Amino acid sequence: MERIAALRFPAFICVALVALAAIAKPARAEPVLIGVAGPMSGPLAPYGAQMIEGVEHAAEQINARGGLGGREVEIVIADDVADPTRVESVTDDLIGRGIFAVIGHFTSGTSAIAAPRYADADILMLTPTATDPLLTQDGGWNLFRLAPRDDAQAQVSGRYLATEYAGRRVAVVHDKSAFGKGLADRTRQVMNDLGLEDALYSGIDPGESDYGALIRSLAEAQIDALYFGGMAEEAGIILRQMREAGLEATFVTGEGAISPQFTERAGDAAEGALMTAALPRDSYDRPLQESLDATGLEGGRTALMSFVALRVLEEARDHVPELEAQAVAQYLRSGAMLMTEIGPVAFDAQGDASLGEYGLFAWRSEPGRDFIDFEGNLVAR
The missing domain is CATH 3.40.50.2300 (Response regulator)
Known part of the structure; x- marks a missing residue:
């Protein structure tokens, strides 16, 4: 059988072909930055560790499914030490990093300070833990709560x-x-x-x-x-x-x-x-330990609800034209039911999750x- 001879091109043609290939290759989409803000040091650091665990697990699973709207999720961790005096510098840093949403803050006091600052920067905020009823009563368009009210x-x-x-x-x-x-x-x-x-x-x-x-x-x-x-x-x-x-x-x-x-x-x-x-x-809801097992989490409820907070964004993204904060917030406040590892989750007009009685x-x-x-x-x- 006759062997086909290898084609040879002049060097300048090879350079041109490489350049054309680079132009033709689609550019990699920018990642979606998700902040995790809470006490990563200090007395409440174990809860900050749970927040990181939950969000990182969710991000890994979301990225394995193709990311948020085809964009990879990257996590940005911020330590506020659960100290209200640290919130301004922490939010400034996250806003400067160009985050799309933040999972946090941990306490009601830090969350109340952070929420309007994120709102002004067009950033969503989902707190997995803050429980003060006044938080969502006085909150803005961007604030959602995945915790029981006091x-x-x-x-x-x-x-x-x-x-x-x-x-x-x-x-x-x-x-x-x-x-x-x-x-x-x-x-x-x-x-x-x-x-x-x-x-x-x-x-x-x-x-x-x-x-x-x-x-x-x-x-x-x-x-x-x-x-x-x-x-x-x-x-x-x-x-x-x-x-x-x-x-x-x-x-x-x-x-x-x-x-x-x-x-x-x-x-x-x-x-x-x-x-x-x-x-x-209802039959769709899961007990706490079963939910933790389903997600692969080792931490407690803080880890679980931090995981669910990011999953909520993934579920909402499938129902909005593009990954845009105002559009996602509007969809979440519509009362739409979002299927998560703890069962269905919906938010009311104030941004409180309807987690049942x-x-x-x-x-x-x-x-x-x-x-x-x-x-x-x-x-x-």
């Missing part, structure tokens, strides 16, 4: 305490933060309005390793139940030290304690602790798991 949680826990502990002694304690105190105060108000006055009301300083003075006060007050407004670290320590002191009062808290740090600090004392969480609405759940450990599953543990609603 007033919704307080109704459930306050009503439970007033009903189950009528005529008994209930203490209300908070961590002095805007979140913890706000949630504790709202729960206290519901309880008081239903006829049960608190036997003790107190605040603690977060970040301590020993809350012996508080435990002694609780014992002296002979409390039957404690409501704690705060985060997982302090909740776990207080509960463990209560049990070590022989104080068997019922421990009730909010969704801020849904984190591996709670069981790490509480140990065996975590068993039976009560806290508020969203109730599944809230219930009070008892935490039960499961063999081989470092986290706690809520399935089948509903105590009140």
Whole structure:
């Protein structure tokens, strides 16, 4: 068989062909920059780590499916240390980087400062954790919340305490933060309005390793139940030290304690602790642990809702002509149902996610798991 001779071209023709090939090759689309803003250092750093885990997992899966509108998702991490005085510099940096949206901030205080600054820069903001009802009530076009509002949680826990502990002694304690105190105060108000006055009301300083003075006060007050407004670290320590002191009062808290740090600090004392969480609405919804398993996440609810925040953007992108912040925001506020790993999610006109009503759940450990599953543990609603 005759072998075909290799074609040879002059060097100048080869250079021209290479240039034409470069022109013909489509330019790579610019990536979509997504900010993750929260406490990446400081006392609340474990929650910042969960935010990063959730968003990075979502970005990996979205990019494997072709990205957002064909554009690769890149993550930009910003540390505000959950400090309102840091928000201005953090938002300036993210705005200067040209982000399309930010997943964050972590606290209601930092979120309230950041949201209007992002709005002025035409940037979407989805907070997976901020719970102050005033945040979305006073928020702008760009703000969306994937967390339970304090007033919704307080109704459930306050009503439970007033009903189950009528005529008994209930203490209300908070961590002095805007979140913890706000949630504790709202729960206290519901309880008081239903006829049960608190036997003790107190605040603690977060970040301590020993809350012996508080435990002694609780014992002296002979409390039957404690409501704690705060985060997982302090909740776990207080509960463990209560049990070590022989104080068997019922421990009730909010969704801020849904984190591996709670069981790490509480140990065996975590068993039976009560806290508020969203109730599944229908057969499409998944219990917390099942949702974490479906996403491959190892963190707690903060990781999960950070993951869902980015997934919400992916789902919305399929229903707008182009990846444009105002168009995505308008679609989200339309009440459209978005299918996610936790089940369907929709937002109301204020930007609050319709996560269903809230219930009070008892935490039960499961063999081989470092986290706690809520399935089948509903105590009140």
